[in-house]
Amino acid sequence: MFEWLFNGKKLRENGVLGMNDRNYSVIAKYNKRSLYTLVDDKVKTKRLANSININTPKMIGIIEFQYQVKNLLDIVKGYDTFVIKPAHGSGGKGVLVIKKYDAKHFYSASGDVLSFKDVYQHVSNTLSGLFSLGGKYDVALIEEAVNFSDVFKNFSYHGVPDVRVIVYKGFPAMVMMRLATKESGGRANLHQGAVGVGLDVSTGLPLNAVMHNKPIFEHPDTKANLMDLRVPFWREHLIIGSLAYDMTGLGYLGADIVLDENRGPMMLEVNARPGLAIQIANGKGLKTRLQEIDEKYPLGLSAEERVDFVLNQGK
Amino acid sequence: MKLNLTRFFTIRKVLSLLLICAVGYAAYSIYYKVKYWGFSLSPKAVTDVWTVDAKISFRALGGDVKVSLAVPNDRDGFKILSEEIVAKGYKITQDKINSRVVLEGKDKEGKQNLYYRLSIYDDAQNVALNSLLAAKIDRPILSEEETIQMRKIWELSELQKGDKIQKAILAINQEVNNPTMSLILPLNHTAKEFAEKVIQVLAYKRIPARIARTIKLEEGRKTEKPDIMLEAYYDGHWTLYDLNTAKIGLPKNWVIIQRGGVSLLDVKGGEDSTVVFSVLKSVASPLKMAEHRAKAHDELWSYNYSMYTLPVFEQNTLKWLMIFPLAILVVVIMRNVIGVSTMGTFTPMLLAMALVRTGFWPGLICFSVMIALGLVMRALVAKLNLLLVPRISFVVIFVILLIQVLTVVGYRLNYTIVSSAIFFPIIITAWIIERASITWEEEGAVNTLKEILFTFITAVVTYFVISNEYVRHVMFAFNELNLVILFVVMLLGTYTGYRVTELMRFAPLIHKEN
Ligand SMILES: Nc1ncnc2c1ncn2[C@@H]1O[C@H](COP(=O)(O)OP(=O)(O)O)[C@@H](O)[C@H]1O
Ligand SMILES: [Mg+2]
Numbered sequence: 001m002f003e004w005l006f007n008g009k010k011l012r013e014n015g016v017l018g019m020n021d022r023n024y025s026v027i028a029k030y031n032k033r034s035l036y037t038l039v040d041d042k043v044k045t046k047r048l049a050n051s052i053n054i055n056t057p058k059m060i061g062i063i064e065f066q067y068q069v070k071n072l073l074d075i076v077k078g079y080d081t082f083v084i085k086p087a088h089g090s091g092g093k094g095v096l097v098i099k100k101y102d103a104k105h106f107y108s109a110s111g112d113v114l115s116f117k118d119v120y121q122h123v124s125n126t127l128s129g130l131f132s133l134g135g136k137y138d139v140a141l142i143e144e145a146v147n148f149s150d151v152f153k154n155f156s157y158h159g160v161p162d163v164r165v166i167v168y169k170g171f172p173a174m175v176m177m178r179l180a181t182k183e184s185g186g187r188a189n190l191h192q193g194a195v196g197v198g199l200d201v202s203t204g205l206p207l208n209a210v211m212h213n214k215p216i217f218e219h220p221d222t223k224a225n226l227m228d229l230r231v232p233f234w235r236e237h238l239i240i241g242s243l244a245y246d247m248t249g250l251g252y253l254g255a256d257i258v259l260d261e262n263r264g265p266m267m268l269e270v271n272a273r274p275g276l277a278i279q280i281a282n283g284k285g286l287k288t289r290l291q292e293i294d295e296k297y298p299l300g301l302s303a304e305e306r307v308d309f310v311l312n313q314g315k
Numbered sequence: 316m317k318l319n320l321t322r323f324f325t326i327r328k329v330l331s332l333l334l335i336c337a338v339g340y341a342a343y344s345i346y347y348k349v350k351y352w353g354f355s356l357s358p359k360a361v362t363d364v365w366t367v368d369a370k371i372s373f374r375a376l377g378g379d380v381k382v383s384l385a386v387p388n389d390r391d392g393f394k395i396l397s398e399e400i401v402a403k404g405y406k407i408t409q410d411k412i413n414s415r416v417v418l419e420g421k422d423k424e425g426k427q428n429l430y431y432r433l434s435i436y437d438d439a440q441n442v443a444l445n446s447l448l449a450a451k452i453d454r455p456i457l458s459e460e461e462t463i464q465m466r467k468i469w470e471l472s473e474l475q476k477g478d479k480i481q482k483a484i485l486a487i488n489q490e491v492n493n494p495t496m497s498l499i500l501p502l503n504h505t506a507k508e509f510a511e512k513v514i515q516v517l518a519y520k521r522i523p524a525r526i527a528r529t530i531k532l533e534e535g536r537k538t539e540k541p542d543i544m545l546e547a548y549y550d551g552h553w554t555l556y557d558l559n560t561a562k563i564g565l566p567k568n569w570v571i572i573q574r575g576g577v578s579l580l581d582v583k584g585g586e587d588s589t590v591v592f593s594v595l596k597s598v599a600s601p602l603k604m605a606e607h608r609a610k611a612h613d614e615l616w617s618y619n620y621s622m623y624t625l626p627v628f629e630q631n632t633l634k635w636l637m638i639f640p641l642a643i644l645v646v647v648i649m650r651n652v653i654g655v656s657t658m659g660t661f662t663p664m665l666l667a668m669a670l671v672r673t674g675f676w677p678g679l680i681c682f683s684v685m686i687a688l689g690l691v692m693r694a695l696v697a698k699l700n701l702l703l704v705p706r707i708s709f710v711v712i713f714v715i716l717l718i719q720v721l722t723v724v725g726y727r728l729n730y731t732i733v734s735s736a737i738f739f740p741i742i743i744t745a746w747i748i749e750r751a752s753i754t755w756e757e758e759g760a761v762n763t764l765k766e767i768l769f770t771f772i773t774a775v776v777t778y779f780v781i782s783n784e785y786v787r788h789v790m791f792a793f794n795e796l797n798l799v800i801l802f803v804v805m806l807l808g809t810y811t812g813y814r815v816t817e818l819m820r821f822a823p824l825i826h827k828e829n
Binding site for chain 1: 654700702757812813
């Protein structure tokens with residue numbers, strides 16, 4: 001029952017990165033604290049991303065002060081759908097995706113019908129910091145909704161699948177795809193019960209899939225075979241991740257990428273301290289990968305060259 | 316080859332070195348405090364303080380009175396805590412050389428009662444005896460009869476065990492009870508007469524000896540006659556002997572009041588004088604005795620700059636504070652080594668602190684009820700969609716009112732479980748409620764309960780560490796241990812090993828490769 005207590009040695013042999021090791025040997029070393037603001041603020045991240053041609057959902061506007069809340073309708077004029085999210089949010093808190101709206105009602109992606117008042121209230125709450133880290137005053141970012149490609153339709157229950165690329169020193173190191181389930185409430189968070197599918201960095205092919213830390217082979221709700229998962233525009237996904245490094249200077253980051261039907265892969269956000277569950281999804285230790293990059297990967301390449309270098313490793 | 320200094324001075328090595336220094340310093344400090352201040356590792360340790368009261372009574376004859384009483388001196392093993400003389404209208408002089416107190420009064424008449432009170436502690440069992448001066452005597456001039464007697468006794472002594480003096484004491488003891496030998500001493504002799512006989516016998520062999528008056532320290536003891544023992548100078552040092560058993564040395568908890576043949580009490584200008592000794596025992600905590608001990612060791616300076624000389628209020632506050640670092644260490648270990656995630660970093664610690672005040676079960680039950688009520692209330696309020704600051708404020712005020720109601724009701728119904736509500740930190744309680752209710756909305760009941768449970772577990776572990784009487788005592792009495800904790804915590808900041816929970820979390824990664 002307690003054999004797991006003796007797992008340490010084997011985990012080390014398998015190059016599994018622990019939380020302490022990640023914090024001490026990776027994040028503290030390669031992620032300068034002053035860079036965090038670049039990724040903690042989604043408005044800043046978006047502006048930065050746009051400046052070096054990383055594809056992101058287009059920003060419609062921002063609401064900074066309570067008195068601007070009533071201008072919401074003017075701001076979104078001309079857009080059929082839009083998303084309101086807190087600039088400093090995390091974990092999907094306060095993200096409101098509006099599918100359509102008319103003179104009286106807003107219809108959210110999760111199927112709720114909201115009155116104008118409700119939406120104003122939501123924006124107000126956002127400004128007051130309800131959804132933000134540390135409860136600080138925040139701004140509401142209004143952006144275009146992603147027009148999700150339906151190539152993953154069979155692999156996700158309601159919610160939107162995204163690709164998480166861990167980028168180390170600019171090289172895509174490990175990738176997984178997160179698929180929403182009934183249990184996760186349509187969200188793509190692993191600890192809420194979403195499915196994680198580890199994808200081979202150089203080929204994009206599924207390696208392994210887990211739900212609640214346990215291996216699975218088919219999606220619990222759609223019953224789709226997870227090993228059949230194929231991600232189009234693989235190279236483009238990796239390039240976005242690699243560019244995120246150029247853009248932020250963070251030596252260790254996680255880029256969340258979604259696939260838009262028309263505009264291709266788009267970066268939703270960058271995380272300066274991405275979690276370690278990706279190892280379980282991949283069935284591989286991350287530390288081995290980081291060491292490999294430390295020791296064997298060349299310096300001074302451009303983002304595309306780095307991605308191509310990684311892609312070539314698979315051949 | 317280039318010497319790589321940065322390699323040599325890694326943070327971890329520097330911290331380890333500092334930790335070793337801190338451990339060394341703490342070890343020395345503990346040694347020092349135990350040795351010079353008498354601190355103890357156990358909170359239950361007590362120091363026996365003996366109070367010896369000598370009540371001198373006599374009838375003054377109307378003229379000048381001079382009373383001289385033999386008193387113990389501080390070279391004789393015990394340390395003197397205080398000395399007190401109650402003698403109204405008498406001039407008091409202390410004769411340190413002869414270890415006597417001299418009281419002089421003018422024109423005294425009638426019954427006089429004078430008191431001498433001595434408090435002593437730390438029986439070091441006759442350590443000082445050896446340092447007394449050497450002595451020498453000539454063989455006394457004896458009659459022929461006496462000489463025969465002496466020879467006989469010394470002859471008989473050969474049959475006894477022990478050193479020369481022990482043999483002599485035992486031989487005399489035996490002969491005294493032999494009716495045919497009653498020549499030596501009358502059958503019902505006093506202890507003093509017996510001692511004098513032994514001195515005489517020893518003198519025959521030119522061994523200097525003298526009487527020592529001692530009192531056994533025994534709670535409630537009252538006596539007019541101190542016990543008589545014998546000190547003999549033999550083999551280059553003075554040794555104390557029991558006159559009945561011939562055992563060497565002062566037994567534990569005996570004190571020498573006077574040595575040499577001189578009288579215990581001299582009263583000039585008075586008659587019918589008596590002195591009654593009574594013994595009382597009390598205990599003091601080593602912390603209380605520390606100042607005296609430091610003084611006795613000439614280490615008062617360091618003591619004066621310690622926190623134990625502060626007023627009680629400050630001391631108690633510090634005592635409370637001194638336990639924090641340990642609680643912090645527990646939290647750090649729980650989080651970074653065990654890998655338990657809790658609500659807020661130091662919430663469990665503050666909870667544990669509150670539990671110390673309320674008692675374990677009452678506190679735990681009361682707190683759980685508060686959280687549960689808070690969560691229900693918070694769930695109702697969630698529907699109102701209040702803004703953040705007012706909403707948190709609502710929770711805080713709700714908690715305050717809840718504490719008030721629980722405390723009053725608990726007090727009225729005499730239910731400590733309920734009234735212990737007052738000890739919980741309001742903001743922390745409110746914060747746990749707020750945080751739990753948000754987690755509940757976002758991640759569901761299971762995750763919330765898990766988080767609350769882990770917070771509780773950490774708090775309980777912390778509680779058991781810091782509520783331990785020994786731990787608290789040690790952290791206060793030997794507060795330099797906090798320096799050790801400081802560096803341990805810093806070193807833990809460089810710990811990159813797996814957390815215990817990760818061993819389980821990452822278990823699926825083990826079966827993969829093979
Ligand atoms: N522009 C958008 N269009 C559609 N869905 C979005 C959009 N932005 C965010 N989302 C949804 O909200 C989730 C969380 O958004 P994200 O930007 O990652 O914020 P957070 O930092 O809170 O995770 C995404 O995983 C996605 O499902
Ligand atoms: Mg996200």
